Amino acid sequence: MNDDDEEFHCRDIKNDSKDDNSDSYEDEDEDEEPFKKPTDQKTDSEVIAKEDDKIELSKIKESRYNSKVEDDNTDDEEEERGYQEKEKQPQESEQGDREYGHSKPHDDYSEDEREESTHDEDETEEEGFIPDPQTHVVTFIYEDDLTEPVLLKDNIFERAKDSLHLDAIPDKLPGREGEKAHIQAFLEPKINLGESGGTLYIAGMPGTGKTATVKEIIKNLQVKRKKSAIKLFRFIEINCMQLSYPDQLYQTLYSKLQFGRRSARPKTSEEALRLLKKRFNSNSAKKDFVIVLVDEFDCLLTKKEQTVIYNLFEWPNKPASKFVVIAISNTMNLPDQLSSRVKSRMGLQRLPFQPYNTQQLESIIKYRLGGLEAFDQDSIQLVAKRVATVCGDARRALEICRKAATIALQQNELDNLVQKVTDTHIDEVFKQFSLPIRRKLNQLSLFEKLFLYCVCKESKRINSLEVVYGAVYRKLQETTLSKGMYCPTESEILQLAGSLGGYKLILFEDDKPINWDHLLKLNISQVDLFYGLEEDEDLQTII
Ligand SMILES: Nc1ncnc2c1ncn2[C@@H]1O[C@H](COP(=O)(O)OP(=O)(O)O)[C@@H](O)[C@H]1O
Ligand SMILES: [Mg+2]
Structure with missing residues (x-):
């Protein structure tokens, strides 16, 4: 192990x-x-x-209860x-x-x-x-009474980051x-x-x-x-x-x-x-x-x-x-x-x-932001679309937006002209997120990458992290055959799976020999994988 x-x-x-x-x-x-x-x-x-x-x-505050025991x-x-x-x-x-x-x-x-x-x-x-209701995001955003600036952060990007924080309820x-x-x-x-x-x-x-x-x-x-x-x-x-x-x-x-x-x-x-x-x-x-x-x-x-x-x-x-x-x-x-x-x-x-679709992710992000105009509408759409394509994970979408707001905030501190998060910031986030993964992916063969892609697609199809080996095998076979390209043999595909397991890019349910019903799952974020694979032009022509 x-x-x-x-x-x-x-x-x-x-x-x-x-x-x-x-x-x-x-x-x-x-x-x-x-x-x-x-x-x-x-x-x-x-x-x-x-x-x-x-x-x-400080959205979460701890409080001590005075607990009592039931008298029964x-x-x-x-x-x-x-x-x-x-x-x-x-x-x-x-x-x-x-x-x-x-x-x-x-x-x-x-x-x-x-x-x-x-x-x-x-x-x-x-x-x-x-x-803590005092720090409840939406309450703040809709705060009309500007005589209470103590509650609001000055910088629009900082406020956006607060609203998008995963712990913000x-x-x-x-x-x-x-x-x-x-x-x-x-x-x-x-x-x-x-x-x-x-x-x-x-x-x-x-x-x-x-x-x-x-x-x-x-x-x-x-x-x-x-x-x-x-x-x-x-x-x-x-x-x-x-x-x-x-x-x-x-x-x-x-x-x-x-x-x-x-x-x-x-x-x-x-x-x-x-x-x-x-x-x-x-x-x-x-x-x-x-x-x-x-x-x-x-x-x-x-x-x-x-x-x-x-x-x-x-x-x-x-x-x-x-x-x-x-x-x-x-x-x-x-x-x-x-x-x-x-x-x-x-x-x-x-x-x-079911995984969130583009429109739902867009609403989630917008609702989190309230009326805060920190993002270009296009940039919100871009995040929603990209995340929905891969996994429909709201946590990921919020993280990406939050990271983009951080980048915009840093730029805004240097140059006041940066007023909104744009597509450029979003692209930058995707690059940063998938950088460590890209390095790993660059060392893989085309078919190994294709195998990972098929795990990702199958996972999305059945709405489950775990997929069975046989389904991934079939997906890989179908993809190659539909493009008229060489389809690896059964033992070659087994080898691909084994080596991806060895690189810890996928995890198997146990250490037993891989069989048709064997459960496996990706050990990397689907979004990172998806965008990491974008770099491979050969693969892009297949998928
Ligand atoms: N419909 C939604 N609207 C706003 N935020 C959401 C929505 N769905 C999920 N989130 C946010 O996404 C994050 C992950 O949600 P969570 O319920 O923990 O997902 P799961 O339990 O399915 O893994 C949380 O920060 C949550 O507040
Ligand atoms: Mg959960």
């Missing part, structure tokens, strides 16, 4: 520290780890983008409380803190809701992240109206009826607004709750990227259900699983209705051991559980990779998020 592959295989390393007593997963095949999730993986270009990012937004008289929860008491030892708490320190808490109740739902005062260890997500309605219709009746049941499985390519859309709906529901328009519910978010191994989900989930109190964190996954089973089977009337968002769900998948996924999908089906799961994945065909035992439990609704 090469160093470059660390993201892909990092769970192998983390698994070394797995608690030996922890669970029933001894037979888990550690070679068969799923692809690690790409969205948080920094591409070269993302690193470039971040280097220039001097503005630290059922035997189960008595037992849970007993367990928590046992755990209340300072040393263990500190240790737990380190272990979990990296995971960003989100959740749950507004402070009012906590008051409403809980009874005992208790110290909390979790910090919530709440968007827009109050609306254009282009996802249908998906929003679907999620809302899935959740709201369940909350109101206190009905358990069902998993919503959301899948789509990175940057298609999956996480942002779910959070927007939750925010809307929380607003409704504040107005008492719907019943009380709790929201818990778990990002599976932050788990060291799949069954750590049990501890994380249980801990979050207990408002993240360190003292309530079970020591082992086994213990957590036992407590969770009790909770979801108990008939306590006081139990909260809980919506759990399991983000980057693909990270839970291993071929042999799917008990965690099975349980996660099983619990919402328990009539007493008051539990709903929203699973988000970058892999469209993930349910097909599940064993029939797991599939039979799923009963899930699937909601695909």
Whole structure:
């Protein structure tokens, strides 16, 4: 295994520290780890983008909750409380803190809701992240009252950069109206009826607004709750990227259900699983209705051991559980990779998020900018079109615009004549982004480049990062034959794939010999690849 592959295989390393007593997963095949999730993986270009990012937004503020423990008289929860008491030892708490320190808490109740739902005062260890309305982008942009310049940055490009920042939370997500309605219709009746049941499985390519859309709906529901328009519910978010191994989900989930109190964190996954089973089977009337968002769900998948996924999908089906799961994945065909035992439990609704098209990306960028005239309309169109052609990733489109605003800002400081971001700035960004990739691509043969191109096209076609080798093979064959050129043999194409794997430009699902159904994916940004390939004139005549 090469160093470059660390993201892909990092769970192998983390698994070394797995608690030996922890669970029933001894037979888990550690070679068969799923692809690690790409969205948080920094591409070269993302690193470039971040280097220039001097503005630290204070859009997110941390606030401490006064968390309280539910007072429930059922035997189960008595037992849970007993367990928590046992755990209340300072040393263990500190240790737990380190272990979990990296995971960003989100959740749950507004402070009012906590008051409403809980009874005992208790110290909390979790910090919530709440968007600061004072710095809300669109609020600023539409600020008519210019007597308050303190809030506004002087320079138009700086303001544009703030608006386009990925952490800036827009109050609306254009282009996802249908998906929003679907999620809302899935959740709201369940909350109101206190009905358990069902998993919503959301899948789509990175940057298609999956996480942002779910959070927007939750925010809307929380607003409704504040107005008492719907019943009380709790929201818990778990990002599976932050788990060291799949069954750590049990501890994380249980801990979050207990408002993240360190003292309530079970020591082992086994213990957590036992407590969770009790909770979801108990008939306590006081139990909260809980919506759990399991983000980057693909990270839970291993071929042999799917008990965690099975349980996660099983619990919402328990009539007493008051539990709903929203699973988000970058892999469209993930349910097909599940064993029939797991599939039979799923009963899930699937909601695909298609890549954004040019028009949608244009609206997203414009909405983010509000009325700010920092960009030529043509330049916005150019970004939208280029990104939509390759992957429809809003994150990428916003990054490109932001980087272009940085370049314009630098030029503006030297020469006041630069008033807007233009196509030239956008071109410059594409050049910079794809420079490291271009260097790598320049060393590849024509067919190796063509293979990468086919992976990219197939990925876009099926709206999934992971593609099967056989489909890429066919695409490459079709492309060459349609141009009347030499088509590499089966073994030559296998060799191409193998060497691209060796260069770490593509990742395979495991180290086993490549077969027809083998899953693989690009290990570089599609946008960078696409524009990196533009330099090759021979290739351009083929594709
Ligand atoms: N429709 C949209 N309008 C505005 N911003 C969006 C939209 N969709 C995505 N974004 C932004 O793009 C970035 C990636 O979105 P995210 O929901 O994290 O994508 P995913 O979860 O599908 O990978 C976020 O910064 C988000 O705010
Ligand atoms: Mg996401």
